[in-house]
Amino acid sequence: MAARHNEFIFRLEDEEVALIRDFEGMYRQCEDPHGQSRVLENLSYHLVTVTLDRAVAMLSHEGRLAIADLGCGLGYFTRHLKQRYPEALVYGLDISSVALERAARRAPDCTFRRVDLKTAGLCIDGGRRFDLAVALDCLYYFEDHEIHGVLANIRALLAPGGFLMVGYHLPEDMRFGLYLRSLADAERLLIPHALDIVYSFEVHNRLDRTYSGAPVGRHLYFLARDPS
Numbered sequence: 001m002a003a004r005h006n007e008f009i010f011r012l013e014d015e016e017v018a019l020i021r022d023f024e025g026m027y028r029q030c031e032d033p034h035g036q037s038r039v040l041e042n043l044s045y046h047l048v049t050v051t052l053d054r055a056v057a058m059l060s061h062e063g064r065l066a067i068a069d070l071g072c073g074l075g076y077f078t079r080h081l082k083q084r085y086p087e088a089l090v091y092g093l094d095i096s097s098v099a100l101e102r103a104a105r106r107a108p109d110c111t112f113r114r115v116d117l118k119t120a121g122l123c124i125d126g127g128r129r130f131d132l133a134v135a136l137d138c139l140y141y142f143e144d145h146e147i148h149g150v151l152a153n154i155r156a157l158l159a160p161g162g163f164l165m166v167g168y169h170l171p172e173d174m175r176f177g178l179y180l181r182s183l184a185d186a187e188r189l190l191i192p193h194a195l196d197i198v199y200s201f202e203v204h205n206r207l208d209r210t211y212s213g214a215p216v217g218r219h220l221y222f223l224a225r226d227p228s
């Protein structure tokens with residue numbers, strides 16, 4: 001049976017998918033959509049964490065490291081980032097104010113802002129740039145005609161030499177966000193935004209459903225970098 005949170009996100013109409021994207025309603029009605037409280041039990045997130053460690057070690061920045069968790073939801077991974085890099089300034093960005101309220105209680109030492117990643121010319125706190133941005137299980141909520149605007153926004157949030165980690169979950173019956181199914185797709189999406197893909201990996205998960213409740217399937221991860 002489909003998880004209830006999906007009712008707020010998409011609807012099937014004659015085999016066609018209509019995106020609803022009522023994230024505010026979803027967070028009002030669902031305590032723990034997508035099993036977010038257990039994301040860190042998912043083996044893929046451990047792989048993401050060690051990859052981020054390497055990226056952070058390669059950053060040569062002056063002053064405080066700034067990190068953004070894009071589509072941070074309930075803030076579990078945001079809190080994890082702060083615990084992992086305690087000296088860093090860690091932001092969580094999401095479209096849902098309900099999610100952000102709960103995230104702020106969970107991670108009071110992080111900064112949370114309500115943003116719509118689709119907003120043209122998105123600007124955070126008067127132009128803050130981030131050395132590292134992560135977008136985990138978030139980018140498939142955009143339509144094909146929206147994704148380049150979203151990527152332009154994310155690109156503009158990156159500091160020179162900054163990294164972007166994209167995580168993408170593709171269960172077998174995935175019906176939307178299908179523009180990112182391979183490394184070649186990622187290159188088509190990111191290279192026009194002057195981002196180099198410096199590391200990628202693909203996980204075929206047939207293990208985690210019983211362990212963490214996370215849906216099984218393919219998971220794609222891309223670490224991209226501003227080459228300047």
Ligand SMILES: C[S@@+](CC[C@H](N)C(=O)[O-])C[C@H]1O[C@@H](n2cnc3c(N)ncnc32)[C@H](O)[C@@H]1O
Nearest residue numbers: 023036071072073094095096116117136137138
């Ligand atoms: C599946 S949750 C992922 C949460 C978290 N990143 C994780 O991995 O557990 C996707 C999140 O993206 C957020 N989101 C969707 N569309 C957005 C938009 N246009 N701007 C900002 N956030 C958005 C949703 O509110 C939701 O919290």
